[in-house]
Amino acid sequence: MKKSIDKSLEIKQVKPTAMRQLVLDILSKQDHAIGLPELEMQFAQADRTTLYRTLKTFVDKKVIHSIDDGTGTIKYAVCTDTCHCNPSELHVHFYCIKCEKTTCLTDIPIPDIQLPENYFAENINMVVKGLCNRCNKG
């Protein structure tokens, strides 16, 4: 649905260039979060820098959120239309050590943490590593 792609970009105030539509389209079709190298491979030939910067603007404008899953490659997944990436809106991510896929556990919010006196939380990253439901067999 091209329409929904454009709408997302409009909502988040990102100019809908061909490149951006394409990238967002790809991202929204994934069943797991992907990184720059993986995104790059989805194109016959595309410039890494452009994809890199596209991802960056998307993150800035909160079209997508980035996930540091500990693999050394930052992953990205689309945000909901209403997402503002506040700590309270954050969810847990899961990295499967077998299929090596990183997924959003959107239904699992990051639990509240009681920080020590005078600490201020701006962001929380929580990644569970293990076996996903598909790989946890046998």
Add this chain to the structure above:
Amino acid sequence: MKKSIDKSLEIKQVKPTAMRQLVLDILSKQDHAIGLPELEMQFAQADRTTLYRTLKTFVDKKVIHSIDDGTGTIKYAVCTDTCHCNPSELHVHFYCIKCEKTTCLTDIPIPDIQLPENYFAENINMVVKGLCNRCNKG
């Protein structure tokens, strides 16, 4: 205290070479977790590879634990003598966006997460980003 260094290494079954004693000594004197580049700088001249491998054996033998704080550089901090790095023993880490130091919030265990059906957790990484008590003023 040289003695405690040697004891730690003995407990975790790591042969106490000069290099290892030195590295562990440095690590245990830190008030925050440090990465390979920062460790390297503590030496007038030292080989990155050796330090790298020293850290690696330390992590393998659970003398120290590694922390992915999202900066792109893996940080390390000493474990307690009895630590086995099980999920239940894990604590939250904090990264200050101002002083850029990563610290162990050893008193704050990682909360239990109710994973979806058939998921298996082997490890959990939880990093809070924000302002530490020192930097959160004014």
Add this chain to the structure above:
DNA sequence: TAATTTGTGCAACCGGGTTGCAAACTTATT
């Protein structure tokens, strides 16, 4: 002492991420 294992040091490489700069394209202004 010789043979084997373990640790250290150098060099070189890898790969994700990032920047500088110029060309292409878009938008605003006259």
Add this chain to the structure above:
DNA sequence: AATAAGTTTGCAACCCGGTTGCACAAATTA
């Protein structure tokens, strides 16, 4: 429509943390 200003894209090159291969040194064992 023509020009100027801003934005996006593409290429090349670089940075840096991490990692590997290989040879030498040190320690351990036979």
